[in-house]
Amino acid sequence: MxxxxxxxxxxxxxxxxxxxxxxxxxxxxxxxxxxxxxxxxxxxxxxxxxxxxxxxxxxxxxxxxxxxxxxxxxxxxxxxxxxxxxxxxxxxxxxxxxxxxxxxxxxxxxxxxxxxxxxxxxxxxxxxxxxxxxxxxxxxxxxxxxxxxxxxxxxxxxxxxxxxxxxxxxxxxxxxxxxxxxxxxxxxxxxxxxxxxxxxxxxxxxxxxxxxxxxxxxxxLRPVVKTHHSDLVQELVRYSFRSSTTPISLSSVCQTLFTTKTTLTVSCREMFGCGPIALMRRIRLQQVRDVLANPDLRQQLGCHTVQQVAVHFGFVSRNHFASAYRELFGEAPRTTLLASH
Structure with missing residues (x-):
């Protein structure tokens, strides 16, 4: 009724x-x-x-x-x-x-x-x-x-x-x-x-x-209470996308977000299950993947090889980059690039 x-x-x-x-x-x-x-x-x-x-x-x-x-x-x-x-x-x-x-x-x-x-x-x-x-x-x-x-x-x-x-x-x-x-x-x-x-x-x-x-x-239930920890994770995610081509430094990130290393690390692990540096690297890796999969983006950046795209997003070590990329996405970066042609 x-x-x-x-x-x-x-x-x-x-x-x-x-x-x-x-x-x-x-x-x-x-x-x-x-x-x-x-x-x-x-x-x-x-x-x-x-x-x-x-x-x-x-x-x-x-x-x-x-x-x-x-x-x-x-x-x-x-x-x-x-x-x-x-x-x-x-x-x-x-x-x-x-x-x-x-x-x-x-x-x-x-x-x-x-x-x-x-x-x-x-x-x-x-x-x-x-x-x-x-x-x-x-x-x-x-x-x-x-x-x-x-x-x-x-x-x-x-x-x-x-x-x-x-x-x-x-x-x-x-x-x-x-x-x-x-x-x-x-x-x-x-x-x-x-x-x-x-x-x-x-x-x-x-x-x-x-x-x-x-x-x-x-x-x-009680309303969502935005805590200092959730605010920090939001700010970290936004900062990571804005600053994905600058060198990663936990000290500089903490200074930018007006927090301590301990507070930022605890907040990130609570929400995401890993530390802030790992989160920032993950965001950069998926941005690398986006460029490798998109010829138009590669043309805009002037980056046409895997190494050029990786360096653009701050990955200096070729071996460490390739290993991290393969671990996150289940394929080699060159595989992503070749599939976009």
Whole structure:
């Protein structure tokens, strides 16, 4: 009964929002990616300013799909390796996120472990994202709701309690049944080629989200408290991407970030599982891979050989570079280069 009533309210909400002209909507997107940099490029094309870091070793294979319907975006990102995603949330869309595979043992959100049956990311006031997924295969699903819809939820539904929860919290622990219903409505269609549209039940999905956030179906955890450690990891990731061609020095990094070696090392290991120098090298390695796989980037940089690209990103020792590259990506750098021709 409650869900049927919510579906009627969502239908009224859709009619209300259709009275005003809508800005341009994102197209359907269904793409495969084989590197963290490719994943980041896809997110940026869709309007999200994300940095992505491969956090576990081995060849990376992933897929990012986005469908749009009735002011709702249904997003799915899957990967066989752990990824660290850092950046700024899109100002237009509010995200409701779940893990579909139950592989959340190493998931971290601003350094906090992910709990079973969690629905996350819906805090109205947060502007940043910091998420690390688990290795071994994972799929993050997200329903992105236009903020203009959220603003009128309480007006049409009298849902002041839900709106208040979304202002104060960022994670809800759902009942197993409510979590299962959401997962069923967010099924990822089989790969059929790039950008093939697939319909989904947007109205029912929105109604299920509203019902899931009610006190009947969820218990709210404390809001995400951005700690000094999570802030440092964010700053380190951003600094690493900005300064990927300068010499690596832990002392200079600490000086730039106004912190100590101990604090930075502990913060990085908590979130990422390795020290800051290892994280910075990993980011440089994936940038090397991006250039080796892209002839246009090599032309822009004037770097046409493996050695030239490696030196550009600060790798002086050919043997150490080749070994680290092979360990992270599961192939030799020359293999990546030859495959791009």
């Amino acid at each position: 409650l869900l049927a009533k919510l579906c009627q309210i969502v239908f009224c909400l859709k009619l209300t929002l259709q009275k005003a002209p809508s800005p341009a909507l994102l197209p359907c997107c269904d793409r495969l990616f084989n590197s963290a940099e490719e994943c980041a490029h896809l997110w940026r094309r869709l309007g999200w300013d994300y940095n992505v870091v491969q956090a576990s070793e081995g060849p990376l294979h992933g897929r990012l799909r986005v469908d749009h319907q009735n002011g709702i975006l249904l997003v799915s990102m899957q990967a066989n390796q752990a990824l660290l995603i850092e950046g700024t949330r899109h100002p237009r869309w509010l995200s409701f996120t779940i893990e579909h595979t139950d592989n959340y043992s190493d998931h971290r959100h601003f350094g906090e472990a992910l709990a079973p049956n969690a629905l996350s990311g819906f805090n109205i006031k947060m502007k940043e994202s910091l998420l690390k997924t688990s290795a071994g295969g994972n799929r993050i699903g997200a329903v992105l709701v236009d903020r203009s819809r959220i603003d009128v939820w309480s007006e049409l539904m009298g849902a002041a309690e839900i709106f208040d929860r979304m202002e104060r919290n960022n994670t809800a622990i759902l009942s197993p049944a409510a979590h299962r219903k959401l997962r069923q409505l967010m099924v990822l269609p089989p790969w059929q080629g790039m950008d093939v549209p697939h319909p989904f039940q947007a109205d029912l999905l929105e109604a299920q989200l509203i019902e899931s956030l009610s006190s009947k179906n969820s218990t709210l």
